[in-house]
Amino acid sequence: MTAKPATTRAQLVWHQFRKHRLAVWGGRILLVLYLMAAFAGFFSPYDPNFYELYPPKGNHPPTRIHFRDPETGRLSRPFVYATVRTIDPVTLQPRYQEDPSQGKFYLRFFVRTPEQPYTVFRLFKADLRLLGVDPPGRIFLMGTDNFGRDLFSRIVYGAQVSLTIGILSAVVSFFLGLLLGGIAGYFSGRPFALSLPPRLWRGLGAFFGPLSLLLWLGAALGVLYLAGTFVRITPVRGLWSYGVDGAILLFGLFGAYAVLRKVFREPIRLDPDDLIMRTVEIIAAVPSLFLLISLRAVFPTNIDPLLTFYLVVGLLGFIGWGGLARVVRGIVLSVREMDYVQAARALGASDGRIIARHVLPATASYVIVSLSLTIPGFILGESGLSFLGLGVTEPYTSWGLLLQAAQQGGFASFTDRPWVLWPGFFIFLSILSWNFLGDGLRDAFDPRRRQ
Structure with a gap:
């Protein structure tokens, strides 16, 4: 008797995915939407x-x-x-x-x-x-x-922008999340030093030594100029308050000098894990929509529409990489201690090769599932920006921009011309389909959920 060939992992994943009927239908709907957009x-x-x-x-x-x-x-x-x-x-x-x-x-x-x-x-x-x-x-x-x-033609063309921004923003976000999360996890506990070489520092000190008096005189003149400007533009105040203001300025100058001297004379050790994770916490501390609107407001609203498209892609990807970086860091922290990773390090493999060939592939299952669940968030983010007038502009169109036009019609958009609300249905349909697809992929890649 011939032995039955072993079932590969891809076949197991596909077999389990087909059991999730909502995920299959979500994939079919997305296939139709993306074909129409293409x-x-x-x-x-x-x-x-x-x-x-x-x-x-x-x-x-x-x-x-x-x-x-x-x-x-x-x-x-x-x-x-x-x-x-x-x-x-x-x-x-x-x-x-x-x-x-x-x-x-x-x-x-x-x-x-x-x-x-x-x-x-x-x-x-x-x-x-x-x-x-x-x-x-x-x-x-x-x-x-x-x-x-024709609204149907505009919806089909708007799908090109809304659906494409979702994928491109996810690619940017996952590139940053995988890269920075992998660095944070793999190099955790291995700080690097920031300092000038002692020889270079001595050379700078010898050069600026004769000029120290001139530098301090310049700083004093600057303080006097600031104080004079402050006196000129503020109401009349007491002598004591002016003395306090001057003392604060002098204290700030001495503090800046002490910090710079500390930076250049003694090495500062930075842990990549601490640096990246603190950055993630800062980004996560600000509400996503508020941060997105604030970053978009930095740029002028009348820039080229095509440049606006790429700008929205970059902004959505920039604010969305933190969550992935956290999870990837946790996975890498456990994978880097595995025996095969230690064996590769003992054989002389470089850190870059170990990360690319052994560490990051271990995150593939999570990345695939997370990608399918992240794209709808970016679609919704672009629609929100365009609805507020900060996203894609004419002559291009998107689903959010079409909803903005419907909103300008007021309550009559619901009573007299409800067909202008069709873009909202397509936003809902695409997000729901992506969520169903993500649920099916999560069940398919999780061995504990296989039947």
Whole structure:
């Protein structure tokens, strides 16, 4: 009898993942969303910035698709009617009614639109779209915005920004988290010294020795200048308060001199673990949204939209690496004491090789699961920034920017034109799918959860 081949770890993971039905459906939904984002020009009926001045189509409801011929009552090719725009005399909102007198406009698949070309991955030009109708007919699967732009096309193109920022920000965050977390864990307890060589310090002292009197006179003049400026711009105060202010300034100067002398004369020992973890604690002490808004406010709001895209990616990745670095540090602290790591060190392997070949691969399972659970947070962060007007700007679009446009319509966005809230549904759908996928991966990679 031939022995049954052993089941590999990848097969075990895949078999366990398929048992999680919600994770499988989450993966399928994400696959559809990312395919639509990658080929947005093909799936969208129109260019995202296309609109007509006449006849205006602002806040047009979703187009009704007919599958039955009203004259014969039989099933027919899908078609739409043209619409006529009127103004409600009470609410002053636009109203659209079907106009059968203009004829039927049948849906056609794989249509050419040479007047609205697009690029695929910014490499190839094309004008083939999945569906459309003959002009002057128009089809709006999810209605239009206040400018008359097709909302479905803008949602598909907005997925390019929102979904891509989620992945790119996660890549930046995980690069920083793995790198700094690995350094903190592997080099914990191995501090390095910061100091100038004694010979160089003696040379600097010999050079500045004759100039010490001049330096101190300059410092004194600076203190007098500051004191004079302080007296000139402040209200009249007592002599005692001025003496206290001068004493504080002198104390600060002497303190700075003592610190610099300590830095350059005696080595300061820094533990990479303490340095990185204290930085993580500082970042974690500030609420993420507040920190994100503060960092974004440092840069001007009128910079190039493409630069804004990369700026948001960098900011989201910068504030999100701390949690991963903590966990990776803990894993590395335990892995570095393993026998195979000690054997590699005894054979003369360098620290970089040990980290790359033996330590970091031990974190692969956690990284894969954590990545799938971190991406939805970045999608939500980008949507929040764009909703507040600090993220992606026109002519690009994102789901958060579309929600901002819906919010500007006030309560009428809920009562008169609820279709403008579709971007919020896609944000919810993508985040929910990523969470389901992350739960399935966590169960698949955890041996204790396998059935």
